[in-house]
Amino acid sequence: MEKQISRRAFLKGGMAAAAGVAAAGMPGSEALAEPDERKQLATLIDISKCIGCEGCVEACSEANAGKYPDPQKPFPKMYPGRVPVEDWSEKQDVNDRLTPYNWLYIQRADVEINGEEKELTIPRRCMHCVNPPCVKLCPWGAAQQQENGISRIDSDLCLGGSKCKKVCPWDIPQRQTGTGLYLDILPSMAGNGVMYKCDRCYDRVADGELPACIEACPEDVQIIGPREDIIKKAHALAKEINGYIYGEAENGGTNTIYVSAVPFEDLNQAVEQGNGKPHLKAVEDTMAQANNLAAAMIIAPLAGIAAAVGKFFKGSKTVSKGA
């Protein structure tokens, strides 16, 4: 029922402006702009409803397979060889962590609730931060944020240097070697690939559709709507179940709000963590740190240059293909 209300609200009820926002324009110009939280879309994830069926994971793959990398092999030799090859192309079916071919996975936590052992299942993907450091600190403007809060990495501009992953408090973006702009301009240098992560089905959202994972879920675990409404619903749900909220304040606020009957400190202890398996710790506001803001100010002009180079190479490819 909640999803029906959510879907109707999403398609008709005052969401047109946010849902119809086109992709961000010229990178670099928007990188330093302060995001307007009132226009951002957020999702509420009710952990207690998730049954771990992975329908959302499959739906994500089906909806986004066309955006996955198609690397050229053999990979160019790197000088110096300090940047590791990261090749997931032969492991595309791995779905127990984030990879360039798996933007959503189900994290599992064995916990005790009211004296009973229980396994909780938690859908994990990009948190879509309100003020995303991956966007603000990408030197090439390849990571961008739309006015509706969706952040995504432009695979035509990304050089795979993984700054986005280094500054992401959850290490979300994942690299695939042997694809992207670096092959044209710096085949033995740069970051040797492209970074990938959940783009919140920005294309579906722009068409007024729900993200694939939300639409596919049989238990209506997620709802989506304006951030203000989602925060209110999260508080109401937390009050009802005497529960806890994650994402309202983390990293200065995210557009993914989890509600759980179990404290997130306990969940964080219970989940498996590592590369592609994010934590559930409390997170300070990365962008509030003066050093990072200063870095953003310095690197922003590079975004325009990268965009121009990317468009040039993309244009040449289109011309030569058509010739």
Ligand code: SF4
């Ligand atoms: S489809 Fe829904 S219930 Fe199934 S794993 Fe995903 S969020 Fe959980």
Ligand code: SF4
């Ligand atoms: S969670 Fe990480 S990748 Fe996602 S928007 Fe925030 S900083 Fe970027």
Ligand code: SF4
């Ligand atoms: S919003 Fe879209 S891209 Fe992101 S996890 Fe859900 S289905 Fe995948």
